[in-house]
Amino acid sequence: MEFHLPPDNSGTGSVVDLVIAGGGPAALSAALYAARYGLGHIVLESWQPGGQAALTALIENYPGVPSVPGAKLSGIMRSQALEAGARFTTETVSSVEPLGEGFLVRTESASHTAKTLIIATGAAPAKLGVPGEDRYYGRGVSFCATCDAPFYRGRRVVVVGGGDSAVKEALHLSGVASGLVLVHRRDTLRAEPRLAQRLLDCPTCEVRWNSTLKAVTGDEQGVTGVDLETPSGLEHLDTDGVFLYVGTKPATGPFRGLVELDARGAVLTRNIVETSRPGVYAAGDVTSNGFRQVVTAASDGARAAWAAFEYLEDRRQN
Amino acid sequence: MRQIKGAEMKALVADTAKITLVDFSASWCGPCQMVHPVLEALSSEMADKVSFFKIDVDESPSEAGAMGVRGVPTMIVFHGGKEIDRQVGFRDKADLRKTLDSLADRFLTPGKA
Numbered sequence: 380m381e382f383h384l385p386p387d388n389s390g391t392g393s394v395v396d397l398v399i400a401g402g403g404p405a406a407l408s409a410a411l412y413a414a415r416y417g418l419g420h421i422v423l424e425s426w427q428p429g430g431q432a433a434l435t436a437l438i439e440n441y442p443g444v445p446s447v448p449g450a451k452l453s454g455i456m457r458s459q460a461l462e463a464g465a466r467f468t469t470e471t472v473s474s475v476e477p478l479g480e481g482f483l484v485r486t487e488s489a490s491h492t493a494k495t496l497i498i499a500t501g502a503a504p505a506k507l508g509v510p511g512e513d514r515y516y517g518r519g520v521s522f523c524a525t526c527d528a529p530f531y532r533g534r535r536v537v538v539v540g541g542g543d544s545a546v547k548e549a550l551h552l553s554g555v556a557s558g559l560v561l562v563h564r565r566d567t568l569r570a571e572p573r574l575a576q577r578l579l580d581c582p583t584c585e586v587r588w589n590s591t592l593k594a595v596t597g598d599e600q601g602v603t604g605v606d607l608e609t610p611s612g613l614e615h616l617d618t619d620g621v622f623l624y625v626g627t628k629p630a631t632g633p634f635r636g637l638v639e640l641d642a643r644g645a646v647l648t649r650n651i652v653e654t655s656r657p658g659v660y661a662a663g664d665v666t667s668n669g670f671r672q673v674v675t676a677a678s679d680g681a682r683a684a685w686a687a688f689e690y691l692e693d694r695r696q697n
Numbered sequence: 698m699r700q701i702k703g704a705e706m707k708a709l710v711a712d713t714a715k716i717t718l719v720d721f722s723a724s725w726c727g728p729c730q731m732v733h734p735v736l737e738a739l740s741s742e743m744a745d746k747v748s749f750f751k752i753d754v755d756e757s758p759s760e761a762g763a764m765g766v767r768g769v770p771t772m773i774v775f776h777g778g779k780e781i782d783r784q785v786g787f788r789d790k791a792d793l794r795k796t797l798d799s800l801a802d803r804f805l806t807p808g809k810a
Binding site: 425428429433434449450469470471487488516517518519521522523525526527529530531599600601602619620 | 723725726727728729731735754755765766767768769770771783785786787789790791792
């Protein structure tokens with residue numbers, strides 16, 4: 380049975396076997412596999428090409444690549460996919476609706492008709508929602524140590540969080556800042572033990588355990604301090620910068636209603652990449668999968684492309 | 698999009714016939730390299746209402762400091778010498794275009810732009 384898509388579809392863009400939404404490692408890996416499977420596809424690179432990986436200073440746990448700046452690793456993934464024949468556009472998905480047996484994927488400038496879809500739009504850094512956070516964004520509040528570390532040479536910084544990202548980026552910042560305070564709401568770091576130990580051993584770093592950031596304070600020029608709630612009461616710290624690594628928010632806005640999401644807003648998956656809707660797959664940090672690394676994103680992307688390929692083959696044969 | 702020195706900025710952003718976007722960026726910053734083609738494309742598409750310039754923060758640290766830039770890319774939009782908007786981090790083309798269109802609508806006199 381051939382795929383039934385309305386012949387005169389309202390898409391202004393292409394009619395393809397597969398649309399891949401996203402631009403990080405999950406999408407790039409899906410693109411590589413889709414191209415090599417010979418699937419007619421298009422990759423709608425989302426708001427941040429290279430994804431969160433591109434903003435990571437150093438990736439040390441991607442097998443086969445000992446230690447590499449994140450932007451370089453995602454750049455290599457992208458060129459590899461391009462060489463294999465992947466097709467990219469810089470559009471961002473705004474909505475998706477079922478259309479016949481496929482989907483109509485709308486972006487701000489076009490719409491594409493697709494038989495299958497891979498959601499690999501990743502996640503954006505979550506905000507804390509405290510006073511001063513928005514006001515001083517770009518003036519001392521940052522979500523990207525890799526981008527902004529050089530502005531803090533010889534200055535004091537505060538990093539909020541206790542996971543891999545917080546600790547990894549704190550170590551990167553400690554190389555330039557004169558002093559660093561990590562603020563963590565628990566009494567142990569959740570980061571990989573090797574990273575955690577490096578931070579605990581860092582002579583210019585301190586940790587405020589069981590503490591939360593209550594407000595970012597500043598003047599016309601930018602951030603001058605933070606207010607913390609610590610076990611011994613309120614504490615004001617003078618600082619020039621505040622780096623927030625307090626988790627992520629999955630970029631699932633356009634897919635709400637299309638597939639089932641979990642309480643965090645992540646795409647609920649089964650068998651790693653299957654969603655609640657046949658023909659729609661999800662990969663990487665946008666999913667409810669428990670472990671979110673560059674290597675797992677790449678792996679999800681490959682599985683999702685394979686699943687889409689199998690789905691299309693099944694339909695062709697039956 | 699022309700790269701300028703910090704010292705040239707004040708005169709260029711005083712323009713009232715167009716709004717002016719100054720992109721504070723750095724060679725070592727990934728998102729800056731990613732936003733560059735977006736700005737290049739917009740600078741030809743929106744040439745009638747927006748001027749685009751780029752300042753390297755390593756080359757002009759004092760101007761970046763004076764503008765309170767503590768992260769890159771920081772894109773500051775001016776009209777008549779006054780800051781009217783500030784965008785920090787990567788922005789996609791549609792998003793940035795929407796912002797600039799609405800600023801141009803607000804600040805430029807119809808017919809004169």
